[in-house]
Amino acid sequence: MVLARVSKLHKSYALGRTKVSVLRGVNLEVREGEMLAVTGASGCGKSTLLHILGALDKPDQGTVSLAGEDLFAASTWRRDTIRNRDVGFVFQFYHLLPEFNVLENVLMPRMVGTSTWGWMSARREAKAKAAEILELVGLQDRLKHRPNELSGGERQRVAIARAIVNEPRFLLADEPTGNLDAKMGKGIMECLHGLNEKGQTIVIVTHDQQIAALADRQVRLVDGKIES
Amino acid sequence: MYKLILTVRYLFSKWIAVFSVLSVWLCVAMVLIVFSVMDGFLDNIKQHSRGLLSDIIIDNDTLQGFPYYEEFGEFLKDRMPGEIAVVSPVIYSYGILREPVTNFTKPVRIVAIDFDSYRAVNDFSDSLYYNRYYPGTTSLTQTQVPVAGIDGYDRPILPPSHELAYQQYLKDRDESNETSEDFSEPGFRSPHGIGWFKQRFNTPRMDGEPLPGIIMGTDVIYSKDKEGFYRRFLERGCEIILTVLPLTHRGTIAENPIPVAMRNVDDSRTKVYEIDKICVYVDFKLFQRFLSMGSLERVDGTFTPPRASQLLVRLTDDQGYKAAQPRIEELWVEFRESLLDRLTLSDAELIEGVSVETWETRQQDFIQAVEKEKVLVTILFAIISLVAIVLIGVVFYMIVIQKTRDIGIIKSLGATSAGVATIFLMYGAVIGVIGGVLGVLTGSFVVANINELQALLARLNPNLQVWSPEVYTFDRIPSAVKPGVMVSVFCMAVATSIFGAIVPAMKAAWVWPVETLRYE
Ligand SMILES: Nc1ncnc2c1ncn2[C@@H]1O[C@H](COP(=O)(O)OP(=O)(O)OP(=O)(O)O)[C@@H](O)[C@H]1O
Ligand SMILES: [Mg+2]
Numbered sequence: 001m002v003l004a005r006v007s008k009l010h011k012s013y014a015l016g017r018t019k020v021s022v023l024r025g026v027n028l029e030v031r032e033g034e035m036l037a038v039t040g041a042s043g044c045g046k047s048t049l050l051h052i053l054g055a056l057d058k059p060d061q062g063t064v065s066l067a068g069e070d071l072f073a074a075s076t077w078r079r080d081t082i083r084n085r086d087v088g089f090v091f092q093f094y095h096l097l098p099e100f101n102v103l104e105n106v107l108m109p110r111m112v113g114t115s116t117w118g119w120m121s122a123r124r125e126a127k128a129k130a131a132e133i134l135e136l137v138g139l140q141d142r143l144k145h146r147p148n149e150l151s152g153g154e155r156q157r158v159a160i161a162r163a164i165v166n167e168p169r170f171l172l173a174d175e176p177t178g179n180l181d182a183k184m185g186k187g188i189m190e191c192l193h194g195l196n197e198k199g200q201t202i203v204i205v206t207h208d209q210q211i212a213a214l215a216d217r218q219v220r221l222v223d224g225k226i227e228s
Numbered sequence: 229m230y231k232l233i234l235t236v237r238y239l240f241s242k243w244i245a246v247f248s249v250l251s252v253w254l255c256v257a258m259v260l261i262v263f264s265v266m267d268g269f270l271d272n273i274k275q276h277s278r279g280l281l282s283d284i285i286i287d288n289d290t291l292q293g294f295p296y297y298e299e300f301g302e303f304l305k306d307r308m309p310g311e312i313a314v315v316s317p318v319i320y321s322y323g324i325l326r327e328p329v330t331n332f333t334k335p336v337r338i339v340a341i342d343f344d345s346y347r348a349v350n351d352f353s354d355s356l357y358y359n360r361y362y363p364g365t366t367s368l369t370q371t372q373v374p375v376a377g378i379d380g381y382d383r384p385i386l387p388p389s390h391e392l393a394y395q396q397y398l399k400d401r402d403e404s405n406e407t408s409e410d411f412s413e414p415g416f417r418s419p420h421g422i423g424w425f426k427q428r429f430n431t432p433r434m435d436g437e438p439l440p441g442i443i444m445g446t447d448v449i450y451s452k453d454k455e456g457f458y459r460r461f462l463e464r465g466c467e468i469i470l471t472v473l474p475l476t477h478r479g480t481i482a483e484n485p486i487p488v489a490m491r492n493v494d495d496s497r498t499k500v501y502e503i504d505k506i507c508v509y510v511d512f513k514l515f516q517r518f519l520s521m522g523s524l525e526r527v528d529g530t531f532t533p534p535r536a537s538q539l540l541v542r543l544t545d546d547q548g549y550k551a552a553q554p555r556i557e558e559l560w561v562e563f564r565e566s567l568l569d570r571l572t573l574s575d576a577e578l579i580e581g582v583s584v585e586t587w588e589t590r591q592q593d594f595i596q597a598v599e600k601e602k603v604l605v606t607i608l609f610a611i612i613s614l615v616a617i618v619l620i621g622v623v624f625y626m627i628v629i630q631k632t633r634d635i636g637i638i639k640s641l642g643a644t645s646a647g648v649a650t651i652f653l654m655y656g657a658v659i660g661v662i663g664g665v666l667g668v669l670t671g672s673f674v675v676a677n678i679n680e681l682q683a684l685l686a687r688l689n690p691n692l693q694v695w696s697p698e699v700y701t702f703d704r705i706p707s708a709v710k711p712g713v714m715v716s717v718f719c720m721a722v723a724t725s726i727f728g729a730i731v732p733a734m735k736a737a738w739v740w741p742v743e744t745l746r747y748e
Contacts, residue, residue: 052506056640057742058740083640083741098635099234104233108230
């Protein structure tokens with residue numbers, strides 16, 4: 001079953017007067033439960049594609065449908081809900097909130113998706129859930145640490161925990177190992193693999209061939225198109 | 229939920245929040261102080277204008293006054309039964325005051341009043357200093373000097389009439405629990421004065437030749453030094469010569485100036501410097517005669533009608549003066565018509581010039597000038613507040629820029645644009661509330677103690693003496709903050725802070741998440 005379908009996606013950036021076309025008609029299908037790796041040269045538009053997949057950016061042309069729903073035809077409000085519920089995003093540069101500790105960072109998607117009154121009753125359960133997920137990524141004894149007190153690999157695992165705390169259907173990871181040494185990168189990949197084995201659909205962007213080889217399927221982005 | 233948590237977290241983790249609070253605080257305090265002083269000044273003027281005049285003022289603005297005032301008073305009472313509380317005639321003239329012992333002289337404005345009705349028509353009696361402590365002892369008719377003595381136990385004691393009045397005052401004061409006194413008690417009961425009395429007199433008594441009483445404006449009697457303290461000039465009970473200039477009804481000088489020996493009986497403290505520095509109050513009937521405004525025999529054996537400068541009317545309904553004025557004006561016209569065949573030419577001229585005004589229109593020029601000043605100052609400070617708004621806006625802009633990446637993160641987690649904007653609006657509101665509360669507290673404190681602060685400043689450097697009674701009419705800076713002003717200034721502060729936060733918050737909130745995530 002196809003979870004996400006990208007068709008004829010175009011995206012370009014205006015750099016001064018010239019227009020840089022980054023994506024030029026990308027077509028892609030992501031099947032439910034698979035782990036898909038997107039590779040390509042640096043600057044070829046992998047991150048751009050992933051952002052659009054996660055509704056963090058808008059395309060110039062083309063459509064993205066997630067479980068049959070067109071992401072960019074939906075209302076802003078609906079898109080916010082999709083970001084919160086259906087998509088988990090792991091950024092290349094972690095992007096944790098520096099004022100909050102590990103547990104609070106992981107709880108953030110929960111809080112964002114819950115009303116103030118709802119939070120009163122959901123808090124206990126949410127905390128237990130967050131702690132459980134942090135244990136899954138091996139950070140059970142770092143709950144009260146601030147992000148700047150963690151190593152890069154630990155930060156990335158917090159980011160993964162945050163991405164999956166709402167149990168999204170679709171996990172997007174943008175070079176999750178890009179800033180880490182080989183050993184830590186391996187740990188992260190094991191972590192993602194474990195999730196995938198439990199049925200999590202994952203799209204991972206990487207330029208590392210070894211990492212890509214770990215995925216179920218690989219596609220390559222060349223000249224703004226998916227090379228088959 | 230996250231909104232609240234983020235707001236609180238940002239507030240406690242950024243020094244910049246302290247600066248925003250500080251700027252709101254100072255602005256609120258400043259606006260509150262300036263507005264309260266201006267507003268208090270205006271209120272003072274209004275209140276005093278009415279308290280010193282009356283609801284309705286009828287006069288022709290000349291020194292010779294106008295005739296048939298008494299008849300008109302009766303006419304009014306007759307035609308508006310139950311609506312007229314008191315009618316009181318007044319004569320204004322000018323004279324020279326001389327104190328025969330020191331030869332101290334001063335030009336004064338003579339206000340000849342019918343003491344009883346004048347006290348009923350306005351708040352004059354509240355301004356009387358001695359009458360406050362010895363109620364009922366002040367009189368404009370023949371009086372002597374009360375001289376204190378000592379009783380059998382060496383305690384100071386006044387003549388019976390004054391002693392009784394004083395006991396009455398003490399009793400009333402205790403009953404009304406009134407503690408705040410504008411002025412200290414008269415000196416001759418204080419222990420300081422006793423030694424002097426003890427040597428000379430054993431029994432209290434009324435001393436000296438009976439003379440008509442004169443009440444003097446407090447700044448006629450005393451002159452104030454720079455600090456605002458009174459220096460004593462004229463003792464209570466001392467003799468005064470008041471020289472007056474009688475005028476005919478055509479305004480020519482009727483006879484030679486008349487010196488009148490009088491006794492200083494009281495001290496009027498209206499707190500309006502312009503009045504206190506020049507006015508003396510004397511008996512109406514007596515001075516009507518001295519000023520040759522009374523009834524005089526003509527060559528043909530008939531009598532001229534007596535004249536007064538002004539007729540003050542107090543209504544039974546305090547609020548009804550605006551509505552009553554046109555009716556009284558009509559009645560005046562009707563009354564004037566009924567007189568026509570009796571009037572001599574010069575009387576007719578005097579009558580013709582008479583107008584009927586309310587205390588408000590009478591003081592209009594002045595009140596309007598101050599009102600304009602208030603608007604002007606408020607506008608000036610609104611502009612200054614605009615600077616504050618810009619400042620707060622800039623501070624928030626900096627915060628938002630610092631937090632741009634965070635905004636992108638939160639949005640990528642599914643926060644709505646409105647939710648993100650709310651964080652910064654709440655941030656602004658909290659700063660506005662804290663700064664506003666602090667500002668209102670400081671401002672109120674300063675306003676409540678503004679006279680003391682001013683005295684303190686003046687002691688440090690005399691050039692800092694900004695309030696001068698000569699310029700600003702009142703001897704003290706008005707020092708009351710109205711709750712309404714407090715509330716509105718506070719609300720303005722909160723609104724301003726939220727407004728200052730709106731623009732950057734909107735800017736950050738309504739973009740796609742990646743656009744803000746690019747800030748590294
Ligand atoms: N906001 C932007 N404005 C202008 N150009 C942009 C913008 N975002 C991306 N680009 C350009 O688009 C191209 C693709 O960027 P993208 O980040 O998607 O590359 P990438 O494949 O993820 O590269 P890397 O492997 O280095 O992460 C780059 O050439 C980049 O300069
Ligand atoms: Mg990239």
